[in-house]
Amino acid sequence: MKRSLVVEADGGPLGVVIAGANVHDAKLLKRTLQAIVVPKPRPTSRKKQHLCLDKGYDNPSGRSAAVSRGHTPHIRRIGEEKLDRRRRRYPARRWVVERTFAWLSKCRAILIRYDKHSSNYLGLIQLACALLWYRRLSVLR
Numbered sequence: 001m002k003r004s005l006v007v008e009a010d011g012g013p014l015g016v017v018i019a020g021a022n023v024h025d026a027k028l029l030k031r032t033l034q035a036i037v038v039p040k041p042r043p044t045s046r047k048k049q050h051l052c053l054d055k056g057y058d059n060p061s062g063r064s065a066a067v068s069r070g071h072t073p074h075i076r077r078i079g080e081e082k083l084d085r086r087r088r089r090y091p092a093r094r095w096v097v098e099r100t101f102a103w104l105s106k107c108r109a110i111l112i113r114y115d116k117h118s119s120n121y122l123g124l125i126q127l128a129c130a131l132l133w134y135r136r137l138s139v140l141r
Helices: 025-034 060-068 093-103 117-139
Strands: 002-007 013-019 049-053 071-075
Touching: 002 025, 002 093, 013 117, 025 060, 049 060, 049 117, 060 071, 093 117
Parallel strands: 049 071
Antiparallel strands: 002 013
């Protein structure tokens, strides 16, 4: 089972979808962006909606899915070496998603899938995402 997750800049989960393990990541991108549960601000010329993606999305379908939802995609090209950090205005922060996956893996039922039905598994992941937000917001008070 593959999980596709979109997070905000600090790692708070915004949307999640699941699919079979044989589905390519770029094909899940459109569904993942549609699964965002909070309204996003409208992109302007001064404040763009940036989306950092890994090399698996470096294809026309990945780029078009990001652009069609109003995002500015930041995708490292396949075979591209790391650029000098001083020249990059918006460095990619793909590790934030990996950290959120690590937070979700603390729940054993998500780490090891026990649910027979995919809808139950998705509901459990969504509940864990809600708990992450609750913990983050309760610390801010």
